[in-house]
Amino acid sequence: MVFLSRIYLAKIKRASRKYLKQGFRDSLKVFVSGGTGGNGLPKFGGVGGQGGDVIAVGSDNISLQDVFKRNQSKSYTAKAGRHSSHNFILGPPGESLKFEVPVGVTVITELGKKIGEINNKGEELLLAKGGTGGNPKNGYLGTKGQAYPVIFDLKLIADVGLVGFPNAGKSTLLKAISHAKPKIASYPFTTVRPNVGIIQYKDLREISMADLPGLIEGAYANKGMGHKFLKHVERTKLLLLVVDINGFQLSPQYPHRSCLETVLLLNKELELYNKDLLEKPSMLVINKMDTENSHQKYSEIKDLLKNLTDAARQCPEEMRPENFLKFSDVVAISAKEKSDDVELVKQRLRRMLDVLAQLENDDSKTYDVYKDIKDNLSEKGPSLV
Ligand SMILES: Nc1nc2c(ncn2[C@@H]2O[C@H](COP(=O)(O)OP(=O)(O)OP(=O)(O)O)[C@@H](O)[C@H]2O)c(=O)[nH]1
Numbered sequence: 001m002v003f004l005s006r007i008y009l010a011k012i013k014r015a016s017r018k019y020l021k022q023g024f025r026d027s028l029k030v031f032v033s034g035g036t037g038g039n040g041l042p043k044f045g046g047v048g049g050q051g052g053d054v055i056a057v058g059s060d061n062i063s064l065q066d067v068f069k070r071n072q073s074k075s076y077t078a079k080a081g082r083h084s085s086h087n088f089i090l091g092p093p094g095e096s097l098k099f100e101v102p103v104g105v106t107v108i109t110e111l112g113k114k115i116g117e118i119n120n121k122g123e124e125l126l127l128a129k130g131g132t133g134g135n136p137k138n139g140y141l142g143t144k145g146q147a148y149p150v151i152f153d154l155k156l157i158a159d160v161g162l163v164g165f166p167n168a169g170k171s172t173l174l175k176a177i178s179h180a181k182p183k184i185a186s187y188p189f190t191t192v193r194p195n196v197g198i199i200q201y202k203d204l205r206e207i208s209m210a211d212l213p214g215l216i217e218g219a220y221a222n223k224g225m226g227h228k229f230l231k232h233v234e235r236t237k238l239l240l241l242v243v244d245i246n247g248f249q250l251s252p253q254y255p256h257r258s259c260l261e262t263v264l265l266l267n268k269e270l271e272l273y274n275k276d277l278l279e280k281p282s283m284l285v286i287n288k289m290d291t292e293n294s295h296q297k298y299s300e301i302k303d304l305l306k307n308l309t310d311a312a313r314q315c316p317e318e319m320r321p322e323n324f325l326k327f328s329d330v331v332a333i334s335a336k337e338k339s340d341d342v343e344l345v346k347q348r349l350r351r352m353l354d355v356l357a358q359l360e361n362d363d364s365k366t367y368d369v370y371k372d373i374k375d376n377l378s379e380k381g382p383s384l385v
Pocket residue numbers: 164165166167168169170171172173183184185186187188189190191192212213214215287288289290291333334335336337
C-alpha cells in the first residue's frame with residue numbers, strides 16, 4: 001500500500017511541475033573552431049588549402065533549445081584544408097561548417113566582446129575563421145584556425161513587449177487580443193517563459209506581442225523570475241505596461257502596493273535595468289476594471305497616470321524613479337471580460353506601430369516620437385480591429 005501510494009504521489013509530483021521543465025533557453029555557449037590550413041609542398045612551391053570557416057546562419061524556424069539538441073557536444077569544427085601534393089599543387093580548401101541559429105541572437109565571447117548579431121533569416125555571421133594554408137610566408141606549414149567559446153544570447157524580436165507585476169492579467173490580455181494560448185492561473189508567476197502572440201487585423205497586417213514573466217520589486221537586481229527576461233523588452237518597439245487597478249501584493253509578508261505605486265515601481269525597475277527603456281514609446285493598461293470599486297479607484301488616479309512626475313510626489317521616496325515613462329495612451333480595461341476597450345488597445349497598438357514605421361522612414365530625424373504618436377492617437381481614423 002505504502003509502495004503504491006509512493007508511486008502514485010511521485011506521478012502527481014512529476015505532472016504538476018512538468019511545465020517548469022519545458023525550459024526556455026535564451027543563452028547557449030558553444031565551442032567553435034575553424035579548420036587547420038593544409039601544409040604546402042616546398043619542393044614544388046605548392047600551397048596548402050585554407051581551413052574551413054564556422055558560420056552561423058539565421059533561421060526563424062529554430063530555437064536555441066533546438067540548436068542544443070542538434071549538437072549536444074556543443075562543439076563545431078570546420079574541415080581542415082588539404083595538404084598540397086603532387087596531384088594537387090594547390091591543396092583544396094576545407095569545407096566550411098554552417099549551422100542554423102535563431103534570428104535575434106547576439107554572439108559574444110566569454111569576455112563579453114560582441115562578435116555580431118543575426119537579425120534576419122538567411123543572414124550569415126562568421127564565428128571562426130579557418131587557418132591559412134602552408135605557403136612561403138609560414139614556412140609551408142598550415143596554421144590553426146580560430147578557436148574559442150562563443151555565447152549565443154537570444155533576445156526575442158517582438159513588436160510589443162508586455163510588462164507588469166505577476167497576476168496583473170498580461171497573459172489574459174495577450175489571449176484576448178491574439179491567437180496565443182498562454183497559461184493563465186490566479187497565482188503569481190504562471191508565466192515562466194516568454195510567450196509570443198500574433199495579433200491579426202482586418203487588413204491582414206500582423207503584429208507580435210511578447211508576454212514576459214512578471215517582474216517584482218528588485219527585479220533589476222536579480223530578484224524573482226522577471227529580471228532574466230527583461231532583456232527581451234530591449235528589442236521590442238513598444239512597451240505595454242499592464243497594471244491591476246487593485247495594485248499588487250506578492251504575499252502577506254510583503255507590503256501591498258496600490259495601482260499608482262505599482263506603475264511607479266515598474267517604471268523604476270525598468271530604469272534600474274536599463275534607463276534607455278524609458279525612451280521607448282509606451283502605453284499603459286489598467287486592468288481588472290470589472291472588480292469592486294474599480295471605477296472609483298480609477299477616477300482618483302486617472303489624471304496622475306498621465307503625468308507620472310506629479311504622481312511620484314505622492315509616493316514614498318524609495319519608489320520614485322529618476323526619469324519617467326511617457327505613456328502615449330492610458331486605457332482602462334477588463335481583459336477577462338473582453339470589454340470593448342480591449343479592442344481599443346488592439347487598435348491603438350497598431351496605430352502606434354504605424355506611426356513608428358512612418359517615423360523610421362523619415363530621414364529628417366526632427367520628429368518627436370512621443371508627440372507624433374500622441375497626436376496620431378487623438379486623430380479619428382477608420383477602425384483597424
Ligand atoms: N477580475 C478580473 N480578473 C482578471 C482580469 N484579467 C486577468 N484576471 C485574472 O487574474 C489572474 C492572473 O491573470 P494572468 O493573465 O495569468 O496574469 P499575468 O500578469 O500573466 O501573471 P504572471 O504570469 O504571473 O505574470 C487570473 O486568475 C485571471 O483570470 C480581469 O480583467 N478581471
